[in-house]
Amino acid sequence: MGPEGIHPDLRDVLRKSNIDLSVITGKQAGVEVMNGYWYKYPHAAITTDCVIFGYDKSGLSVLLIKRGIQPFEGCWAIPGGFMRLDESADECARRELQEETGLDTAFIEQFHTFTDIGRDPRERVITIAYFALVNKTEVRAGDDAAEAQWFPIGQLPNLAFDHAEILAAAHQSLKEKIHFEPIGFELLPEVFTMPELQNLYEAILGVKFDRRNFYRKMMNLGLLDAVDDGIVRNSPRIPINYRFNKEKYDEMKEKHKFRIEF
Amino acid sequence: MGPEGIHPDLRDVLRKSNIDLSVITGKQAGVEVMNGYWYKYPHAAITTDCVIFGYDKSGLSVLLIKRGIQPFEGCWAIPGGFMRLDESADECARRELQEETGLDTAFIEQFHTFTDIGRDPRERVITIAYFALVNKTEVRAGDDAAEAQWFPIGQLPNLAFDHAEILAAAHQSLKEKIHFEPIGFELLPEVFTMPELQNLYEAILGVKFDRRNFYRKMMNLGLLDAVDDGIVRNSPRIPINYRFNKEKYDEMKEKHKFRIEF
DNA sequence: CTTATTAGTGTTAATTCTACGCAAAGTTAG
């Protein structure tokens, strides 16, 4: 399966013709021959798709792009693209995210690889799916001309390929992960208030919490630092600003004590 | 990226020679040409690897095979192989498992896709990794001549490629999943006793439980049915045989009430 | 002035967890 070397018959033909043999080099992936690559066995193509989650007071939403080319032209789709041979899937997903949002440090996580045979009508394509959690306020429009738009989860348009399935799986994965890792914070600005945090959790998990119990639970976890913003807060009417404390989280994670669940 | 059609120069050369052009057909993946496939862009190869977990009273172990070919010839490795274009990754993993163990109904689950650039010295290969939970007593030797052997987790040999990393990730994934899904039962014979079940959990999670609390927890979950095996059990000295109740599990899963944790 | 919002503390009952004790009745080792 590796670089097979060029097929003897083909080599012969090429040698007899005046095509430059110097382009025929044993590359890491297959044999490069005349602007193309030759393999003894058929190879599927590999893409990464990145479900980008954002959050604001209206709830949880995902960033979709309108496809400019066939197939599914004009259809909404999860951002993604073909993996290059000089990058890992993580790097590929991060590159896609950067192109689409301008962000290069967001939280991303691989959650599943989709391999159904007919999922792309053109050829056999498998996709390594990621989800990203971004702070919507930091996102700027994508570089490319592709139309991009946020859709509230629950008001999604029809999606290209098997992207509806991928998106549903991403949402499910997010729900499951949020119990045991403080990834919810990735969706908020660096500084946030307690009601904002609670709304976020309620939006993702689809449940309601008692405000006071939520407050106590969060404070007892010790993950929140009040921000000293100089504002005199003699009135509780002004929400307190908090910041996530990463050190305490790392410490807590080792002891397997972390859990946010109601 | 799709089927690119055959390169005009190459087509010309082939036409001038006496090589049969009929083999050049537009296939789903790339263009088939003279026992090979030609693509405009380089493609990585795709494999699945399947970490097969087994369990007996000596603890948790994994099935490894000794590689008969280069690279890493003579080295132990996780069973796996190249994905064909007419099968999904799930089917590929299940096929590998069947070839290695003779089992065709075991529990398998995809947990991560490994894509590091240098992970295979031959060419770019990504692997979709699965773990399987099998009942060791049902496993028969693999069909192929390849040497296969069970290794207790914790006494693993040096492994080929990045298989040590894959195996560690599989074990971690198993540990996390076992809290919320009754996949532990997949490792046991259909009928088992309470001490066997407890030993299994202790072996996987690496902790000790109080026998009585474990008993009560399991019974309260309602997932175990005592087996009516006709043996008169007027003595507690004879362990009771249990069987896993799948219906109750499905019912419980919907209500999100399932958890095994101590 | 009224209503709504936010922070924070209290309280209380219900539930769950943890760590044991104990009895019955055999099996196994010596």
Added chain:
DNA sequence: CTAACTTTGCGTAGAATTAACACTAATAAG
């Protein structure tokens, strides 16, 4: 034969956690 051990099953007392709601203070918004 005896002593030690195994397994089932119930009990239980204290600690910890959860869930549900009361209440105050302060003030912004209308």
